[in-house]
Amino acid sequence: MKYIEKNKSEDNDWFRLEANQEGTRWFGKCWHIQDRLKYEFEVIFDIPVTYPATAIEIALPELDGKTAKMYRGGKICLTDHFKPLWARNVPKFGIAHAFALGLAPWLAVEIPDMIEKGIVTYKDKTSASGDT
Template sequence: MTTDEVDPPLDERTTQRIPVLNVRAGPRDGGEWIKRLKEEYTALIHFVKMNKEADGDWFTIASDSTGTRWTGTCWTFHDGLRYEFGLTFDIPATYPVTHPEICVPDLDGKTAKMYRYTY
């Protein structure tokens, strides 16, 4: 097998199967934001379907009516136990230039590096 025949990494194959987002707009951009939000929902629905088909379901998520406040649950299994955590994030006004900061309140204070909860 040559290097040209090697499969791309799994994460690359996954991202290639998710619809591309073409509208570059954020919450302050009115109608363009609605178009972007529709693209976001389409990509998210596609990603969730892919995960379920591969028996790799690991989160649920929903937004408020404006698409700027998201809440949900994520989970993982370790040593036969299921660990479930709530998550939340706000879409910054300058999105997509500025990325959202995901907060996992259940993990607040358990590590200095991540999981800040400021709401």
């Protein structure tokens, strides 16, 4: 929560999340800004039954199949870099860590590459962002 509050207070937020009533399914939006354009994507994940021993799997469903660094259903690849870090820090890590140390670097690398290749194009507020 402190991470989110700090980002908001510094006008540096880059995602919004909410959970179902049970707190087991989370959903919202994340975004990447490039060339002063905001590329916004739906983000979803479930809390694993074995959480916090098991890291969450973050999905950006609308980007499913658009990059090799993604699994079926739009789950971003965190296996090589983030999951070992998570395992070393159980039970201290949580959702904010998964976003800051998993999703943020993934967005910073993959989205500019997809923009450059024309896979992701900017859409204004009147249409869906991130679609091609």
